[in-house]
Structure formats: C-alpha cells, structure tokens
Amino acid sequence: MSSSDFPPVRAAGRGPAWYRGDCHVHSVHSDGELTPEALVAGARAVGLDFIATTEHNAAARPGVWGHLAADDFLILLGEEVTTRTGHWLALGIESGEVIDWNHQAGDGRTGACLDRVHRAGGVCVAAHPRAPYPSGDFMFPFPGFDVVEVWNGLWTSDRPWNADNDAALAEWARSLAADIRTGSWRPAMGNSDTHLEGQIGTPHTVVLAEELSTAAVLAGIRAGRSWIAESTDVEGSFTARADDRVAGLGERLATHGGQAEVRAAVRGVPAGTVGFHTDRGEVHQASLPEDGAGTVRWNTTAERSAFVRIEVRHPDGHAAALTNPIILA
Structure with missing residues (x-):
C-alpha cells in the first residue's frame, strides 16, 4: 500500500x-x-x-x-x-x-x-x-x-x-x-x-x-x-486582558485579583447579539449594528467569574458563533 x-x-x-x-x-x-x-x-x-x-x-x-x-x-x-x-x-x-x-x-x-x-x-x-x-x-x-x-x-x-x-x-x-x-x-x-x-x-x-x-x-x-x-461569513476575535497579560480561548488568564476586560470583535451577524456567559449564566449582553460588525467589551474579576465564554446569536435567537471559555484565575 x-x-x-x-x-x-x-x-x-x-x-x-x-x-x-x-x-x-x-x-x-x-x-x-x-x-x-x-x-x-x-x-x-x-x-x-x-x-x-x-x-x-x-x-x-x-x-x-x-x-x-x-x-x-x-x-x-x-x-x-x-x-x-x-x-x-x-x-x-x-x-x-x-x-x-x-x-x-x-x-x-x-x-x-x-x-x-x-x-x-x-x-x-x-x-x-x-x-x-x-x-x-x-x-x-x-x-x-x-x-x-x-x-x-x-x-x-x-x-x-x-x-x-x-x-x-x-x-x-x-x-x-x-x-x-x-x-x-x-x-x-x-x-x-x-x-x-x-x-x-x-x-x-x-x-x-x-x-x-x-x-x-x-x-x-x-x-x-x-x-x-455558523459559516465562513462569520468572523470573530475573542480575548481577555488583565494589565499587559492577554489570554485567548482555552487559555488561563492570571488576573492577580484585578479586573479583566473581555473583548469580542465580530463580523457577519447583522443586528445580532453578543452574550457573555460565566459560571453564573449569562451576565452581559450587547447588540451588534445592522451591518453585523462590532466590538463588545465587558469587565469582570476572577472572584466573580471563573471563566467567560461568548455566544453570538441572530435576532431570531439562532446561534451564529459559540466560543470555548477563557479561564480567569
């Protein structure tokens, strides 16, 4: 063979x-x-x-x-x-x-x-x-x-x-x-x-x-x-930052007790929503503009959130993108 x-x-x-x-x-x-x-x-x-x-x-x-x-x-x-x-x-x-x-x-x-x-x-x-x-x-x-x-x-x-x-x-x-x-x-x-x-x-x-x-x-x-x-029309970038430290999906971010800014940059989901989910369920949601391109930021701490994952959905609730978690420590 x-x-x-x-x-x-x-x-x-x-x-x-x-x-x-x-x-x-x-x-x-x-x-x-x-x-x-x-x-x-x-x-x-x-x-x-x-x-x-x-x-x-x-x-x-x-x-x-x-x-x-x-x-x-x-x-x-x-x-x-x-x-x-x-x-x-x-x-x-x-x-x-x-x-x-x-x-x-x-x-x-x-x-x-x-x-x-x-x-x-x-x-x-x-x-x-x-x-x-x-x-x-x-x-x-x-x-x-x-x-x-x-x-x-x-x-x-x-x-x-x-x-x-x-x-x-x-x-x-x-x-x-x-x-x-x-x-x-x-x-x-x-x-x-x-x-x-x-x-x-x-x-x-x-x-x-x-x-x-x-x-x-x-x-x-x-x-x-x-x-x-959902398709290759959907683009995304998902990160978390604490001071000068940055972590991506599947990674662990050391916050040293401080704030972490979680960022979701999305394209291709017109009038969609970006939801931030932690071990406490969905904790924050923001809307995307009609052209489907936008960046959403949300701040949290490791004490409040063991992890953050993101769901991007169409106006009818159907998923457009789902992420794995970024783990906060």
Whole structure:
C-alpha cells in the first residue's frame, strides 16, 4: 500500500494561524450522497482549511482521499463510531484503522475503545448528544471523551440550529464550571454532519493551530483553542486582558485579583447579539449594528467569574458563533 493512498498528515498551511474545519462528514462510502471529490470541492469552495473523514463504523479507504489533499488543505482520518447508545467521533486515527463499535453504555467496553484512539494521538468527540433519532441520543458519560459536539448541523432547515443543539449546549454549559474547577473540562466543537450537497461547513470549528497538520489541529481542538462558526461569513476575535497579560480561548488568564476586560470583535451577524456567559449564566449582553460588525467589551474579576465564554446569536435567537471559555484565575 502506497503512502499516497492516504492523505498526508501535514499541509503547508499558513504557519501558526486560525484554521477552519469540519470534522464530521459522510461520503458515498457510508450513508452520504456526495463523493469524496465533491465533499472536498465543497469544503474548499466555502473557505475551509481541513475536514475529517468520519464514515460510520468504517475506515477511510485507500486511494479514496489521498489525492484530494493539497498544500493548503488538510484531510484528517477519522470514524463515526456508531453504537446503539450514542455516536462518537474518533479523530486522528491511523490509516486503515477501524475502532470497534460493538459496545454500549454500561457494558465496560467503551474505555478500551477510547484508549485505542488516545494511543494513536487522536481525539474522542461525543457526537450530537441530543440527536432526535434512535441511537443518536448520547447515553455514555462524558468523562473519557475529550470534546463535546454541542452544535450539529444535520437536522436543521434554513439555518444550522435547532432545539436539539440548544439542549446539547445547555448540558455542556451546566457541567463546565465544575469541570473547570477540577481541571478536567471538555471543550465544545461544531460540525455539519454533512450527508447532502450544500451542508458542508455549516457549522464548523475555527481552531488556533501551530501549523496545518493533524497533530496541531487536534492539539488545538483538545485544548479548547477554538470557537464554532455558523459559516465562513462569520468572523470573530475573542480575548481577555488583565494589565499587559492577554489570554485567548482555552487559555488561563492570571488576573492577580484585578479586573479583566473581555473583548469580542465580530463580523457577519447583522443586528445580532453578543452574550457573555460565566459560571453564573449569562451576565452581559450587547447588540451588534445592522451591518453585523462590532466590538463588545465587558469587565469582570476572577472572584466573580471563573471563566467567560461568548455566544453570538441572530435576532431570531439562532446561534451564529459559540466560543470555548477563557479561564480567569
């Protein structure tokens, strides 16, 4: 088997940068309607930098994806592990590797499957935890998984948001404060779960990575150095500052007992709202102008806020962007 049968694990990219990617897609090699060629063409057309192959209970086939990678486009290998008590994404697995799906919540076999992904340097994602169909509702406990897919675009109509995503986001948010205190919090991510034409990248995850490589992208996702965008039309910058110290998403800001200014700069959400959320719920909200571009600032302290995360929403309440937290100490 030639090394060109599978995509390379590194692309030239832009060096350290924010990269946009969709880590949950299906082709004709599982239950999708698009060829790998069409998926990659669609991803590149909407401005993505990477995707992950996630066929149901199957490895990426040799010779199918390798020729589609490019210097400016990365293809990660993965699998949607589809069990009777929930689905999860195994991202960054080895070429030809298949993770066993013959396990279910409470049977004691899930841990070995997660360990296998982790030994390969991969990331385990709890997929669409409140999906409205048999086996889609996630019954496994979150401990052991690295990331939660709080935003899944499959079961939506004109915009990639629905009540099931609201429920998944709320569940993740409720656990965040306790998990941050124990140092074991799980970042959020969003993916399209593409099966049909026109779904790719709605939503997707924007990741700060040292380079455009499998290892670097997964490191950014695992650390929560990421946010979720409805589409590539939505742009954002999210930071917190205390004196001359600045922290970004997934990072810890030392405030030394002083004030922290949290800043959200957003484009592409006309007349939207920017909400700041802490361990006390939503604590501040501001409106964006009609052209959708604006910067919102809010001050807090580590005593009042263990972390701050940001939700950007359209006037109808549908999400446009969600961030992972900035942790205050």
